[in-house]
Amino acid sequence: GDSVTQMEGPVTLSEEAFLTINCTYTATGYPSLFWYVQYPGEGLQLLLKATKADDKGSNKGFEATYRKETTSFHLEKGSVQVSDSAVYFCALGFNKFYFGSGTKLNVKP
Amino acid sequence: GAGVSQSPSNKVTEKGKDVELRCDPISGHTALYWYRQSLGQGLEFLIYFQGNSAPDKSGLPSDRFSAERTGGSVSTLTIQRTQQEDSAVYLCASSLETGGVGAFFGQGTRLTVV
Secondary structure, three states, X not given: OOXXXXXXOOEEXXXXXXXXXXXXXXXXXXXXXXXXXXXXXXXXXXXXXXXXXXXXXXXXXXXXXXXXXXXXXOEEEOOOOHHHOEEEEEEEEOOOEEEOOOEEEEXXX | OOOOEEEOOEEEEOOXXXXXXXXXXXXXXXXXEEEEEOOOOOEEEEEEEEOOOOOEOOOOOOOOEEEEEOOOXXXXXXXXXXXXXXXXXXXXXXXXXXXXXXXXXXXXXXXXXX
């Protein structure tokens, strides 16, 4: 069945470090792919999305590229800030959404 | 409204009681989803409504759980005879059409069964 696997956390980085959170998916068709973010005490927010192969989604300095050949949608940011500390969820969407288990990111000053 | 609204934000109930959780989606969104997030866990799909089609109930964990959507707008998730394992945050989301465009989530209802 359709599913998403993302790297386990927590991930702890120093401010201005490079971030990668790995996400791979299994799907029977060609889904859209998403990254959601959940800041402490807040609800889930859509961070970025890509709707077809080779599309790159970007927002707030974060990027992810839809790679059909490796079934991946890794999240990257060149220089993280303390304010990026949150839980990040990778998801795929057809008519409903399948979410990964979430990766907690801690950024230290 | 401007976003997805859920009520109540917190609910404490005694084991064995019934609870109703409400979701008011973004106006014009035809798709509505319910998910459950247990402490430190990912999101578990419960049910999905799309327009006038029959809902996808494949994620409901038992027959104690049911949901309805009236007039294609407001949805109510009902849990009968609550158990302690039902304690979780129940999230509602809506989207313009199907999952391909992304969904917007409400703040959730934190349910605690004591």
